[in-house]
Amino acid sequence: MKTTSLLILLLFCLGLQAQPNFITNVDHRTNTSLGGKWKYIIDQYSTGAIGFSPLYENKSPKDKTDRVEYSFDDAQSLWVPGSWNSQKDELYYYEGSMWFRKTFDYQPKLKNSRVFIYVGAANYKTQYSFNGKKLGEHEGGFTPFSFEVTDLIREKDNFVILGVNNRREPDYIPGMVTDWYNHGGITRDVKLIEVPQTFIDDFTVSLNKESLTAKEKAIDGNVVLNGKDFPADATVTIPELGISQTVKIDAEGEGTFSLKTKKLELWSPENPKLYTINISAGEDQLTDEVGFRTIETKGKQILLNGQPIFLRGISIHDENPIRRDRANSVDDAKLLLGWAKELGCNFARLAHYPHQENMVRQADKMGILLWEELPLYWGIDWKSDQVLENAKRQYAEIIHRDKNRAATIIWSIANETSPGTDRNRFLGAVADYVRELDSTRLLSAACKKDLAVDGHPDNDYLVSDPIAEKLDVVSFNEYIGWYGGAPEESRKKTFIIAYDKPVIISEFGGGAIQGFHGDSTTRWSEEYQEYMYKENIAMFERVPGLSGMTPWILVDFQSPLRQLPNVQDGWNRKGLVSETGQKKKAFYVLQEYYKTKQTAAR
Ligand code: GCB
Structure with a gap:
């Protein structure tokens, strides 16, 4: 059976809705950017779509007697793509609804074409409409969607309106608390796509x-x-x-x-x-640039093109620290991946949600293997079937977008989630689903680890998370030296891995203020972080099956959890690079270590 027929059958059997509803590979199609200034209206009570005159109708008074209680024409503007939080001080803490409008004239580039509007991402829920007609809603802050406007578009005065809401809710993905900034709005490119009446939807x-x-x-x-x-x-x-x-x-x-x-x-x-x-x-033609490779595991090894590889990685958030915004351009991708290259990386963990497509395409060009994931992170409502359906849909979307990228080798299905009946059932279903959609890549997750009961209970860790049964690669996060004990306690720790599978240390690290110096016992000093990296790396070398690592994290990033005045000031300081682009001492420790791994492996 063909892959797509199988996919449809599978979605049907699982009671899912349709396949991802967006056009892929948009930069290789006839497209026009709808980026630039968009008018916006704040809708604090999220009532803009209901009532007498919903905002997506974009009305203005017909005559002097008419009553219309909003006006896009007289509203202020924000830049798209871009989060609202990063653009205006008064919007920095705003979480709620906002309505965006873009007006444009349309001169077709193709004859007799069909026209779609593509949105790279809008966080978190988006109601979309065109020329006054409500067309649908998309849930998920990091994956694309598109909608057809062929029958609605005209030569003059078109308007697209997106109502975007970034409120956090317990039954969303992610849930209520994350250690990253909840950037709201239209965070990635919006484009008008033209295709022939019958077109190549996907390959x-x-x-x-x-x-x-x-x-x-x-x-x-x-x-x-x-x-x-x-x-x-x-x-x-x-x-x-x-x-x-x-x-x-x-x-x-x-x-x-x-x-x-x-x-x-x-x-x-x-x-x-x-x-x-x-x-x-x-009548249609489509082009792309594609790399060909295989990825598999054998016992405790990861094999790329049949050869064992050590993954010299780093974790990265999809944020440009200098602009304090979500990354949204080729330049942003080059900045982040350029630092990773300089570190000596051949691998990156795109934490903790799908990054912009430019990241994945640049990684393809630069030769950086990728771990991609969804925000199945702290506090997910594991009991809810609706949340499970949402998780599956978001996976289907990211796989749909990135399935032809050679760089992507791992889909990770969760980060730091505690085993339990509901969680195991939920993640088990997600693992089966992702594998059905894409059997050409590996599955992993940042699993739970416990202190071993036997042996030396204070020093022996046991990684036996039941979800790892379903995975190809066992990964875990470990913060000894930062969240527990002094860095030198790393020397006593041992790890028992209950599976004969390769292991990736998916996070480790600690905070430092770039430019702050002290001795190796002084918290927040570059020397503390440097010392911790040395001790941690020596410890991880003893992990059976160690096949790679993605230390936490490449660059300092904004997070509401990190409020210590004069130290954090709203930034998680575990970066190896500061928010202004300065390297900290630990950067060079990892760089040296990766040099030794580069010569040892391959
Ligand atoms: C973790 C989380 C990551 C946090 C990090 C930290 O374990 O997975 O999202 O940012 O720790 O800095 O504490």
């Missing part, structure tokens, strides 16, 4: 694992068309490999293919080789 490609050792490699994939009157076939070409193959399109507009090649250069951090792939079907 998937990956290197067939079984063919890795064969002379002739196979690249498997599928094409999905959208529209009416599907052409009998599509064509897939990879010019550099001399491949051009005709693909039969069935009655549902889908076709599968397997391309054979003897010349393939595999993608790896040392050689992040991307190939241009072109697909054409009827």
Whole structure:
């Protein structure tokens, strides 16, 4: 059965709603940015969509007797993409609803096209409408959505209105408390996309694992068309490999293919080789740059292209500290991944939610492997079936967006969640679901660890979280030296891993104010953090099956949990780089360690 048919059947069996409803690969389609200044109206009581005259109608008084109690025309503006908190002091602490309006004229770039509006992300719930018609709602602050406006768009005076609400709720993902800033608003690009009446909605490609050792490699994939009157076939070409193959399109507009090649250069951090792939079907053509590699585990090893690899990683938040905003551009991605490269990383954990697509595409180009995750983080309502459906939908969305990126090797399904009947059932269902959607990547989670009952109870840790049964890689966070004990206590600790699987230390670290110096026992000094890194790294070297680490964290980041005056001032200070881009001493400790790992492995 074809992957998409299987997906639809699976979604049906699981009682889920439709597949992700957005167009992928938007930068390679005919698009027009709707970024820039958008008018906004604050809606503190979230009543803008109800009552006599909902805001999405965008009314103005017809005559002097008419009553309209809002005005987009006279409202102030905010920049899109961008969080509201980062743009105006008076909005820094605002959590609630806001209505955004963009007006524009439309000159089609394609003839007889269909038109969609694509939103890269808006945090957290968004009601979307076009030219006064309410079209739908999207939940989730970090994944894209798009909606069709073909029948509504006109030459002059179009208006798109997005009502965005970033209130936190116990049954949302994430829940009520997170250690990062709750940036509200339209945080990523909005674009107008034009496609032919029947268009290439999506395609998937990956290197067939079984063919890795064969002379002739196979690249498997599928094409999905959208529209009416599907052409009998599509064509897939990879010019550099001399491949051009005709693909039969069935009655549902889908076709599968397997391309054979003897010349393939595999993608790896040392050689992040991307190939241009072109697909054409009827009037539509779509292109992309794709890398081909395999990823699997064998016992306690992670194998990239069949070879063991040590993942020299770092955790990263999707925030540009200098602009104090969500990252939202290629430059932002280059800034963050550039620091990671300088550290000697071949791997990054994109914590704790889907990052902007530019991050993933840049990682593909720069040769940085990725761990991606959803905010299944502290305080999730595990009992709720609705929350489970939401988690599955958000996973389907991020997989839909990033499935063709060679850089992404791990989907992580949770961070620091405590085992229990409801949590285990919930995460078990998520693990099965993610694996069904994407069997070409590894699953992990930042698992729970306990003090061992036997042995030396104060010093031996046991990682036996039942959810790890379902995972390929066992990961855990460990903050000895910061949240418990002095750094040198690391010397006494041992780790017992209950699974014969590779291990990633998904977090460790401690805070330091860049430029503050003391001895290695002085909290918040660069020397304390430096000392802690040395002690921690020596300890983790003793973890059986250690296959990588993603210390916490690359850069200081904004968090409402971190309010110590003159030290934190609203910033989590565990960064190796300060919020102004200055490196702390511990940066160089990790850099040195990664140099030794680079020469030891591969
Ligand atoms: C953790 C969390 C991370 C926090 C970090 C900290 O374990 O996973 O989100 O930011 O600790 O700084 O305490």
